[in-house]
Amino acid sequence: MISFGPIPSRRLGKSLGINNIVSPKTCTYNCVYCQVGKTKRHTTEQDAFYLPEVVFREVEKHLRRLKPDNYPDYLTFVSNGEPTLDLNLGESITRLKTLGIPVAVITNASLLNREEVRSSLALADWVSVKVDAANEATWKKLNRPVAGLSFDDYWSGVYLFADEFFGTLCSESMLVRNYNDDAGHLKQLAGMVKELSPQTAYLSIPIRPPAEKHVGRPAAEQLNTAWQLFNSVGLNTELLTGFEGVDAGYTGNAFEDILNITAVHPLREDALLKLLENDQADESVLQSLLHQRLIDKVQYRDKIFYLRHYNATS
Template sequence: MKSRIVYGPILSRRLGRSLGIDVIKNTGSKKNCNYDCIYCQLGHVELKLGSPEDVKEAVTPKEVSESFEKFYKDVEGLDYITFSGTCEPSLNLSLGEMIQSIREISGVPVCVITNSSLMGREDVRKNLSQADLVVATLVSGIEKTWRKIHRPAPCINFQEIIEGLRELAKAGDGKKLALEVMFLESETGEPLNSTDEEVDCLIKTIRYICPDEIEVLTISRPPAEKWVKPVSEERLREIADRFISEFGAEKVRLVLKGKKKKAKVLHRDLEEEVYALLLRRPCTFEQTWQGLSIDPESLRPVLEKLLAEGKIEEIGSKNSVYYRAK
């Protein structure tokens, strides 16, 4: 099935209702990234991309503008336009131009969700600085832990990421940098990044970067590695309280369950829309119909058809069944 560049809307715990934009074509691989994170909801990376120069099928600014203009008018009540999806968006060096083209069409704020891997590059930081909000991943202030969690391409440098985040935080001009700190634990009891030592080091690193916001959260969808598990809400609150004492309540955001928000969506091809969403974001039945504003009874036959055709699969978690594109 052909994948859309613009997909959603998505109900996000952090951003409310968001329309997504995917800036690398996913022919031949459903995931384009330079990390192979142990917690990724999309599973493993078949072939890690080392740099933007390795991208063979980047979406063009014209394709983004045309696709966005076509689908944007079908959705009301958006909180953000978000560059994310099956790829690391900063791998597309036309990202800055795309953000500007979106602004010419829509007054909705633009967010980029990035894994921070290319922060050491000035051209990437310049692109990211065009967004209203950059949500950048930072899982540890310790390189060994960072490598264990992200399993990056060999050419990615940890210290360059830290320095690049610090430079981006200085961009200012009404732009915001939020650090997303995804805390994890393991079924084996092996420590990951939620120990007191890790939290202490993260505080030191975050103080050096000086972001506008720090988001404290844990996984909510089935991860790439089955032995990875979410941090308890009690522990998350402890960490958030520690961050608040260091950085102030106005900077720290504990991300738990998001609020449900209704929006009007005009559906032109329901099957295509559902597949496009599940390709980028595994969802439960409830999350799918809520995000796309679909009548639940209309969604059931679509999911059954996609399952029968082998285009999606069911993946389990302790509490829910998720649907994910194959």
């Protein structure tokens, strides 16, 4: 199946997924947390998987079957592996854009030191690049790149792409307990991501079964620290922890407002109290959210923050 969905996505609204990689899973990485299982073809060799006309025909057919109110906001390459391993990616994007729907690509960015890969990817309207590691040792442990890839080449490719790309660039960093979630590493990572000037830097955690069973989520304190460090260098930072949410300010429903905002970013205690006041609610709402373990209270430096509860031990 080449296309699937649309799937609701906080980042992209309604997103029609496109898998341009023929099975088995083919990737330059074999991330310990991968949610589509272990990499079967671990390679940097590009291949022509589907013909661009086949991808176009399938997506066009899929769109015709959708009801108007289910029409996607984006056509998104989210593959059974790494989408830039597809030699036809650029041509497929060009054809799909004639459908009048913006095209997004979610890439691990490992091949962006190749000029032809950058120019194909630059045809997309929205690109998310994976940036999990600030040093080679972490990169090798977490992303497990195929032999022959170099960490310095990967980063210089990402910087070049960020500089050349005219569309919307976002970054996504998956945080995994004891791999890349210590404050020293997160600080370094924030500095490196900052140089890419992404529209939004997303911080995610494993929410589906990972390739390796031992993989765990960071503790709430670590996720909060990551957000604070990214935010402190001026990055527009959002959490992706499996909850839909939007920072829509106050709507009159304090319970929902707090859940929505804390799904996107930690809420400082003074801001939360102000929100309760604006929503004409009292602190019993906060106590109820804490009691039901819907949000967690964490400390960062001398301030208290609240963020949406997720199970850090699963």
